[in-house]
Amino acid sequence: MKNSSIYSQVITRLVSDTIAFSVSYFFLYYLRFHSGIIPTTIVPSFSAALFTGIVLLIYWLLVFFFAGMYRNWHLRSPFDEIFAVWKVCFVATAIIVLLIFYEGERFTRMMFVLHYLFQSTAVTIGRTICRRIQVKLRANRIVSIPTIVVGCPRRAIDFYEKAERFVNWGYRVAGIILINKNQIDEFKKIVAEKNLNEIKFDTLENADSFLRESNAEEVVITSDQTDHDTLFRIASTAVDCGMRVTIEPDLYSIFTGQTRTQSLYGIPLIEINTQLLKPWQEIAKRLFDIVFSFLVLLIGLPLWIIIAIIIKLDSPGPVIYKQPRVGKNGKVFMIYKFRSMRSEPVPAKQTWTQVNDPRVTKFGRFIRKTHLDEIPQFWNVLIGDMSVVGPRPEQPKIVDEIIKEVPYYKRRHLVRPGITGWWQVKYKSYEFSIDEIRNRLKDDFYYIENFSLKLDFEIIIRTIMLVFRGHGQT
Numbered sequence: 001m002k003n004s005s006i007y008s009q010v011i012t013r014l015v016s017d018t019i020a021f022s023v024s025y026f027f028l029y030y031l032r033f034h035s036g037i038i039p040t041t042i043v044p045s046f047s048a049a050l051f052t053g054i055v056l057l058i059y060w061l062l063v064f065f066f067a068g069m070y071r072n073w074h075l076r077s078p079f080d081e082i083f084a085v086w087k088v089c090f091v092a093t094a095i096i097v098l099l100i101f102y103e104g105e106r107f108t109r110m111m112f113v114l115h116y117l118f119q120s121t122a123v124t125i126g127r128t129i130c131r132r133i134q135v136k137l138r139a140n141r142i143v144s145i146p147t148i149v150v151g152c153p154r155r156a157i158d159f160y161e162k163a164e165r166f167v168n169w170g171y172r173v174a175g176i177i178l179i180n181k182n183q184i185d186e187f188k189k190i191v192a193e194k195n196l197n198e199i200k201f202d203t204l205e206n207a208d209s210f211l212r213e214s215n216a217e218e219v220v221i222t223s224d225q226t227d228h229d230t231l232f233r234i235a236s237t238a239v240d241c242g243m244r245v246t247i248e249p250d251l252y253s254i255f256t257g258q259t260r261t262q263s264l265y266g267i268p269l270i271e272i273n274t275q276l277l278k279p280w281q282e283i284a285k286r287l288f289d290i291v292f293s294f295l296v297l298l299i300g301l302p303l304w305i306i307i308a309i310i311i312k313l314d315s316p317g318p319v320i321y322k323q324p325r326v327g328k329n330g331k332v333f334m335i336y337k338f339r340s341m342r343s344e345p346v347p348a349k350q351t352w353t354q355v356n357d358p359r360v361t362k363f364g365r366f367i368r369k370t371h372l373d374e375i376p377q378f379w380n381v382l383i384g385d386m387s388v389v390g391p392r393p394e395q396p397k398i399v400d401e402i403i404k405e406v407p408y409y410k411r412r413h414l415v416r417p418g419i420t421g422w423w424q425v426k427y428k429s430y431e432f433s434i435d436e437i438r439n440r441l442k443d444d445f446y447y448i449e450n451f452s453l454k455l456d457f458e459i460i461i462r463t464i465m466l467v468f469r470g471h472g473q474t
Contacts, residue, residue, distance in 0.1 A: 008143045010070050012133055014061070016126035017069075021060045024118040025053045031114070038110075056096075060119075063092045066280035078131055082124050089120040138170035146174040148214055148243075150207075150234055151222030153178060153187040159222055160199065174216050175200040177207050177234070208237050221247040233407040240410065284453060289387050292460075293378040304375055307338060307367065314363040317343025320376055325393035328416045332396055333385040336376035340364030371467050377419045389456045390418025391444040402437055409437065412444045415451075422447040422455075425462035 033043045044052070064070065067088045093116040137143045147163070149156045156176045163171040178187055181203045191199060202210040211219070211234070219238040235245045297304070308319045321339040324332050341359040360368065367373040380386040386393070391412040394402070402409050423443035447455070 008137060009130075009134060012130045013070055013127060016130050017061065017064060017123055018057065020122035020126040021057050021119070022053065024115075024122045025056055028111075028115060028118060029053070032111070059096075060092065064088060066283070068279065078128065081127060081131075085123050085127065086120045089116060089123065093119060134170075135168050139168045141167065141172070143170070144172035145170045145218055146214070146216040147171045147218045147220055148175050148177060148211060148216045148238075149173055149220050149222060150177045151179065153183050153190050155222040157187075157190055157194070157196070157199075159220060160196070161194070171218075171220075173199065174214050175202070175210065177201070177210060178203045180204060204234075207234050211237050211243070212241060216243055218244045218246065221245065236408040236410055239414075281451065285387065285451075285456070286384075288453065288456070289381050292388055293381040296375070296378045297382070300375070307372060307375075310363050311339055311367075315342055315361045324396055325417065326396055326399045326413060327385055327393055328413060330410070330413050333380070333393075335385075335393060336379055338367055338373040338376060340368045340373045371463075374419055381419065385416070387416040387418045389420055389447075389459045390416050391421055391447070392424065393417035406437055406441070409441065412441065412448065415448055420459060420463040422459060425459055425466060 029049055032038055033040055067084075069084065069088060093112060096115065097112040134143070149159050151159070156178070160173045160176070163169055163173050176187070176199055178184065178201060184201075184203070187201060219234065221234065235247075238245045311319050317339060319339060321337045321341075322334045323337075325335045327333045340361060341357070341364055342361060364373070377386060378388075381388055399409070421444065423440045426443060447459075
């Protein structure tokens with residue numbers, strides 16, 4: 001069953017954490033009210049203590065979920081996981097202590113230390129046991145990671161043999177994709193020489209269908225050949241199917257901006273991450289988008305009304321210009337702008353606006369230069385079509401044309417498009433070419449992989465500075 005290894009990880013960690021949180025809570029409850037070590041005048045009833053324990057258990061599980069503690073930790077070092085546990089426990093414990101500050105300053109400090117130490121230690125012990133259980137499950141082939149290997153015959157089979165020998169890795173090679181069809185005879189010859197079991201295989205020409213039908217969880221690219229676009233297409237298809245993608249370090253320069261380095265039992269691999277944001281990051285970003293866009297629309301309302309009136313007086317036509325754009329997960333939505341051009345029939349072919357486009361009105365030139373024409377897009381942000389910060393959305397037909405040349409372009413659709421972005425604050429270029437698209441993607445992927453509210457804030461500040469400089473296209 002697909003994702004069986006991930007499900008087993010989640011289930012074992014949920015059970016382990018539930019036990020750890022419960023044991024820690026009742027130990028602290030005993031220490032606080034029944035040990036005699038800490039003076040107390042009021043002892044809550046068992047039912048009250050049980051209710052509080054259930055509430056705290058739900059609280060801790062939600063905190064761990066939103067902190068991404070139930071993601072796939074198979075390729076992460078156990079030390080990374082332990083460090084993350086102690087960091088999350090520190091923040092969560094501090095929140096609890098702040099909520100019971102009325103107990104007294106001395107008590108609060110002492111209980112903070114005790115709660116933090118007991119909780120972190122209990123969870124660490126539980127998760128260490130979980131890792132040992134996972135190793136046993138993988139070693140006995142009870143759970144495994146169905147994997148497709150991409151590469152030349154010898155390197156792909158070498159990985160296959162290692163996966164068969166070191167079963168605690170958890171990999172089960174479900175198929176091999178050869179770089180070209182001329183390698184089929186060589187592949188069959190090696191399989192026969194090594195007396196290996198029958199291995200399902202295909203070539204790059206059929207890679208897309210092979211991946212979609214494989215029901216695999218991961219793709220490992222072992223090839224160092226130079227057909228970069230084809231390898232990107234494989235990675236893009238795999239990500240679309242929800243598969244993790246790992247590549248060897250000698251391809252790192254090819255995938256610059258969309259990878260995260262990992263190490264598997266001493267073997268350096270690079271993972272193309274499919275989970276871009278932790279749950280709490282998605283919620284925090286969405287809340288920020290709602291609050292920020294609402295304030296912009298509300299506080300600036302008198303100015304936006306004045307702009308609308310001037311647009312109407314400057315040239316006949318609607319105040320708001322609408323155009324289809326491609327958003328998150330490839331969903332098409334209508335983007336809104338203050339109209340900056342003369343109102344004309346919509347052309348059959350979707351194109352980028354040219355620099356010094358003769359259709360731009362006098363006032364339109366000003367609002368384009370100052371980016372004020374983008375203000376209605378805060379409504380797109382408010383209703384969830386866009387984010388304040390993210391890759392800029394493009395028109396559907398243009399997207400289709402780009403994907404034919406740059407298949408991995410679809411990766412930028414894993415997040416909401418933005419009004420402004422990392423590329424927009426670094427460059428001023430409106431040239432439309434495949435090379436320019438590739439350059440922009442490096443910055444889009446940099447933002448996607450390094451998202452933080454701090455980075456969003458930096459981009460917003462840089463955007464405001466550029467608005468005052470008249471950075472926009474005319």
